[in-house]
Amino acid sequence: MLLQMSLARSDSWIALVDVNNFYASCERVFRPDLEGVPIVVLSNNDACIIARSQEAKDLGFKMGGLFHKVLPDLKRAGVKVFSSNYALYGDMSDRAVAVYRQFTPNLEIYSIDESFLDFSGFSDLDELGQRVRYTTRRDTGLPVCVGIARTKTLAKIANRIAKKNPEHNGVFKLETGDSEQLKKIENADIWGISRRLTPKLQELGIYNVLDLSRADPKMLRQKFSVVLERMVYELNGISCLELEEVAPVKKGIMVSRGFGQYQEKYPRIQEAVATYATRAGEKMRSQNLVANTLTAFLRTSPHNESQTYYSNSHTVAFPEATNDTGLIIRAAWWCLKKIYRPGLKYQKAGVFLGGLVNADATQPDFFFKLDTGKSKTLMAVLDKLNKDHGRDTVRFAASGVSTEWKMRQRMVSPRYTTLWKDMPLVY
DNA sequence: TCTGGGGTCCTAGGACCC
DNA sequence: TCTGGGGTCCTAGGACCC
Numbered sequence: 001m002l003l004q005m006s007l008a009r010s011d012s013w014i015a016l017v018d019v020n021n022f023y024a025s026c027e028r029v030f031r032p033d034l035e036g037v038p039i040v041v042l043s044n045n046d047a048c049i050i051a052r053s054q055e056a057k058d059l060g061f062k063m064g065g066l067f068h069k070v071l072p073d074l075k076r077a078g079v080k081v082f083s084s085n086y087a088l089y090g091d092m093s094d095r096a097v098a099v100y101r102q103f104t105p106n107l108e109i110y111s112i113d114e115s116f117l118d119f120s121g122f123s124d125l126d127e128l129g130q131r132v133r134y135t136t137r138r139d140t141g142l143p144v145c146v147g148i149a150r151t152k153t154l155a156k157i158a159n160r161i162a163k164k165n166p167e168h169n170g171v172f173k174l175e176t177g178d179s180e181q182l183k184k185i186e187n188a189d190i191w192g193i194s195r196r197l198t199p200k201l202q203e204l205g206i207y208n209v210l211d212l213s214r215a216d217p218k219m220l221r222q223k224f225s226v227v228l229e230r231m232v233y234e235l236n237g238i239s240c241l242e243l244e245e246v247a248p249v250k251k252g253i254m255v256s257r258g259f260g261q262y263q264e265k266y267p268r269i270q271e272a273v274a275t276y277a278t279r280a281g282e283k284m285r286s287q288n289l290v291a292n293t294l295t296a297f298l299r300t301s302p303h304n305e306s307q308t309y310y311s312n313s314h315t316v317a318f319p320e321a322t323n324d325t326g327l328i329i330r331a332a333w334w335c336l337k338k339i340y341r342p343g344l345k346y347q348k349a350g351v352f353l354g355g356l357v358n359a360d361a362t363q364p365d366f367f368f369k370l371d372t373g374k375s376k377t378l379m380a381v382l383d384k385l386n387k388d389h390g391r392d393t394v395r396f397a398a399s400g401v402s403t404e405w406k407m408r409q410r411m412v413s414p415r416y417t418t419l420w421k422d423m424p425l426v427y
Numbered sequence: 428t429c430t431g432g433g434g435t436c437c438t439a440g441g442a443c444c445c
Numbered sequence: 446t447c448t449g450g451g452g453t454c455c456t457a458g459g460a461c462c463c
Binding site (some may be wrong): 042043044045046047048050064066067068069084086111225226227248250251252253254255256257258260261262301302303347350407408 | 429434437438
């Protein structure tokens with residue numbers, strides 16, 4: 001593979017804006033009474049901790065900690081616990097990005113809580129970073145930190161420095177070749193280097209980011225990968241990772257969930273799979289995509305020692321690319337029939353749509369004639385009703401009415417910003 | 428009872444072709 | 446029937462990220 005890189009223009013600057021403790025901060029925006037109170041947010045099924053406020057971090061609660069194990073400690077410490085509320089987090093994320101766009105037209109939404117902003121050509125970048133920070137807080141209630149540097153990798157590091165050192169007031173500009181700063185950061189603490197890689201780098205005498213920036217990129221590529229090679233260039237201010245302002249077309253859409261409790265019965269699993277298939281169809285249509293293939297998968301718990309682990313998947317190709325929920329459910333059930341084994345306690349199932357292409361550029365199958373006009377109208381009506389009146393107002397009977405497989409969300413906060421009935425009357 | 432969900436990129440290896 | 450290099454394409458699996 002050819003290494004793509006370009007010397008940073010002399011005036012090119014990138015800012016990484018990152019919301020502090022994003023999920024926990026979202027919960028706090030509408031609950032000012034929780035200011036200063038430790039907060040944790042749980043994964044789906046209320047299984048483990050996936051986000052913590054600063055206070056909860058300081059109390060020693062760990063990422064990934066099992067909820068049921070740490071529950072007594074959480075109670076004792078007076079920690080406020082939330083199930084995850086992705087409707088709220090997704091909407092708050094959109095609001096933050098809308099604020100960032102007031103400062104630069106060129107930005108890349110990197111994740112639900114991080115965006116890269118093109119700061120090239122502006123003067124007084126520290127002051128600009130402070131304005132982004134102040135405005136985001138004022139207009140959304142969310143606290144952010146800003147890291148500014150010549151490349152994405154360095155901007156990530158700058159952001160980390162801003163976050164860890166309160167004296168910078170949430171904004172830090174990292175100059176290329178600032179060896180004092182790079183020396184202070186361990187390999188495992190930067191973007192793209194996992195804990196696993198750390199001991200191997202240490203064998204080569206690479207203990208911190210300064211060492212890494214001075215390592216031989218060709219040698220690292222040979223011993224590890226092109227990813228590490230690029231990192232060395234990035235650390236030296238040579239940009240290898242461009243700003244992706246236009247989100248690339250998705251290559252696949254996945255909808256999967258663990259069940260609220262283990263499921264054995266075929267009809268219940270069918271309902272779950274039909275529900276995931278429905279959700280996947282909605283996602284596709286909202287992005288004007290159609291899928292060429294569908295994969296369904298089913299597995300038992302890898303942690304349940306009372307039975308042997310079983311995991312299987314099956315893929316089918318649609319005769320013609322589609323985003324019709326009826327066809328997606330049928331295909332998903334076809335796959336499910338191939339992989340379901342009676343007598344097992346299943347923990348999770350999912351649906352994956354692949355071979356995605358734009359819905360306006362499909363290749364019709366000569367022999368298989370799908371009535372796409374009728375399907376399109378039906379799906380449009382379905383989506384409109386569900387958008388106006390709430391999810392699942394109208395749905396396929398295949399999804400069933402039982403609730404036993406549905407995930408647990410016992411402590412979910414209201415959808416303050418996306419559901420009229422949940423909107424607080426007094427702020 | 429109980430261990431997230433959704434995604435990207437890279438690599439190796441096999442199939443196939445000329 | 447055997448031998449071979451060089452190339453592309455596809456897939457599965459791993460690593461990593463948030």
